[in-house]
Amino acid sequence: MTSPTTPVAGSPITAHSISAHSISEIAAGFGLPATGARWEALGSGRIHHTFLAHYPELAPPARRVHQRLNLGVFHHPGEVMENLERVSGHLQATTRPGMSAGERRRRVLTLVPAVDGRPWFVDSRGDWWRTFHYVEGGTAHDRPPGTPWVKAAARAFAGFSLALDDLPPPPLKTTLPGFHDTPRRLVALEQALLEDPLGRAAETAELATDLLARRELAGLIPRALADGRLPRRICHNDTKLNNVLFDDDRPEVLCVVDLDTVMPGTIVHDFGDLVRSTIAGAGEDDMVAASPSLEMAHFAAAAAGYIHARPGWLGATELALMAHGPAAITLELAARFLTDHVTGDSYFPVRQAGDNLRRAHRQQRLLQALEARHGELVAVVEREARGMRDSGSAIGTTPP
Ligand code: GN1
Ligand code: MG
Numbered sequence: 001m002t003s004p005t006t007p008v009a010g011s012p013i014t015a016h017s018i019s020a021h022s023i024s025e026i027a028a029g030f031g032l033p034a035t036g037a038r039w040e041a042l043g044s045g046r047i048h049h050t051f052l053a054h055y056p057e058l059a060p061p062a063r064r065v066h067q068r069l070n071l072g073v074f075h076h077p078g079e080v081m082e083n084l085e086r087v088s089g090h091l092q093a094t095t096r097p098g099m100s101a102g103e104r105r106r107r108v109l110t111l112v113p114a115v116d117g118r119p120w121f122v123d124s125r126g127d128w129w130r131t132f133h134y135v136e137g138g139t140a141h142d143r144p145p146g147t148p149w150v151k152a153a154a155r156a157f158a159g160f161s162l163a164l165d166d167l168p169p170p171p172l173k174t175t176l177p178g179f180h181d182t183p184r185r186l187v188a189l190e191q192a193l194l195e196d197p198l199g200r201a202a203e204t205a206e207l208a209t210d211l212l213a214r215r216e217l218a219g220l221i222p223r224a225l226a227d228g229r230l231p232r233r234i235c236h237n238d239t240k241l242n243n244v245l246f247d248d249d250r251p252e253v254l255c256v257v258d259l260d261t262v263m264p265g266t267i268v269h270d271f272g273d274l275v276r277s278t279i280a281g282a283g284e285d286d287m288v289a290a291s292p293s294l295e296m297a298h299f300a301a302a303a304a305g306y307i308h309a310r311p312g313w314l315g316a317t318e319l320a321l322m323a324h325g326p327a328a329i330t331l332e333l334a335a336r337f338l339t340d341h342v343t344g345d346s347y348f349p350v351r352q353a354g355d356n357l358r359r360a361h362r363q364q365r366l367l368q369a370l371e372a373r374h375g376e377l378v379a380v381v382e383r384e385a386r387g388m389r390d391s392g393s394a395i396g397t398t399p400p
Pocket of ligand 1: 047048073240284
C-alpha cells in the first residue's frame with residue numbers, strides 16, 4: 001500500500017512542510033474550499049500526522065481535522081478505515097438518542113467522507129488522508145489536571161467497550177496483529193539485540209536483561225486470554241490519557257479518539273495503559289533520576305471508573321488481573337521503545353538519538369515502582385470491587 005514517495009514511519013512533517021498545493025489537493029479531495037484555509041499541527045500522537053484546518057469559507061466557518069495515515073505502521077489502511085467507520089457509525093446510532101446531530105459529533109468521532117464517498121482520500125503522492133469534524137470545546141491532556149479527569153477517562157474508555165458490546169458481526173479487523181502480545185514483544189527485543197544493526201546493543205544490556213527477565217509477567221494476560229479465562233471484548237487498545245478529549249472546562253469526557261487499534265482485546269490492557277499514562281508524576285518523555293512516585297489516588301480513580309461503569313460487568317478474572325495490567329503494559333512499552341532504539345527509531349519518532357532509550361528507561365522505572373506497590377494496587381481493586389463481590393462475583397488477590 002505504500003508508495004515510493006511515502007516517507008518512512010516517524011519521519012517528521014510539520015504544518016510548514018505541507019505545501020499549499022497539497023493543502024488544496026486534500027481539501028478538494030474532501031469537498032472543502034481551499035481558499036483561505038489555514039493548517040496547523042495538532043496534538044501529540046506518535047503515529048499519524050494530524051492537522052487542524054480552519055475553513056473560513058464554509059458556512060458557517062468551521063474547523064476540520066486532517067490526518068495523514070502512517071502506512072509504515074498500518075499496512076492495511078482500508079481495514080483500519082473500515083473498522084473506524086463501523087465503530088463510529090455504531091456509536092453514532094446507539095448512544096445519546098435525542099441529541100442533535102451537531103452535539104453528537106462532539107461526542108463521537110465523526111468522519112467527513114471524501115468526494116467519491118469513501119472515508120479516505122489518496123493524494124498524488126500516494127499518501128492516505130482522512131478527515132474528521134473537529135470536536136469544538138474539547139481538550140486533550142498529556143497529564144491529568146487532577147484525579148477527577150482520570151476517573152472520567154476510565155469511565156469513558158469502559159463505556160466505549162460497553163457500547164461496542166452489541167456491534168453486529170462480522171468481527172472487527174485486527175489492524176495490528178499481536179499488538180498486545182507482550183511475550184512476542186520480548187522476543188522482538190531479543191532478536192533486535194542479536195542483530196544489533198547499529199551497534200547499540202551493548203549500551204542497553206543492563207536494561208534489556210532486566211526487561212527480558214520478566215517473562216512471567218509478560219505471559220500472564222496472554223495465557224489467561226488463550227485458555228479462555230479472560231474474555232475478549234472490543235477494546236480501544238491505546239488508552240493513553242490523551243486519547244480522550246475532555247470538555248475544556250470540566251473533568252468530563254466529550255469524545256474517545258484514536259480509534260485505529262479498536263479490535264478484540266482485553267479490558268485489563270486498556271485499564272493498564274490508562275493507569276500507565278496517568279499514575280506517574282511525569283510524562284513519557286520527562287527523564288527522572290529515580291523511580292517516579294505513584295499517584296495512588298489516580299489509580300483508585302481509574303479502578304473505580306472501570307469497575308463501576310456498569311454494575312457487575314467485569315468478570316472475576318478481569319478483576320483479578322486488573323492490578324497486573326499497568327505493569328504488563330509498561331513492560332510491553334519499555335520493550336517496544338528499546339527495540340525501536342536498537343533498530344534505528346523507525347516506529348516512534350525521536351528528536352535526537354537516544355530518545356527511545358530514555359523512554360524505555362523511564363518505563364522501566366515506572367514498572368519497578370508499580371511492582372514495588374503491587375500489594376497496594378490489589379487492595380485498591382479489591383476495595384472497589386467489594387460491592388460486586390458481595391453480590392456474588394469473586395476476586396482473588398493472586399492471578400487465577
Ligand atoms: C502510540 O498514537 P499514540 O501516540 O496515541 C502507540 C501506543 C503507545 C504510545 C506511547 C498504534 O500511541 O501503542 O503506547 O504511542 N500506538 C501505536 O506513547 O503503536
Ligand atoms: Mg493518540
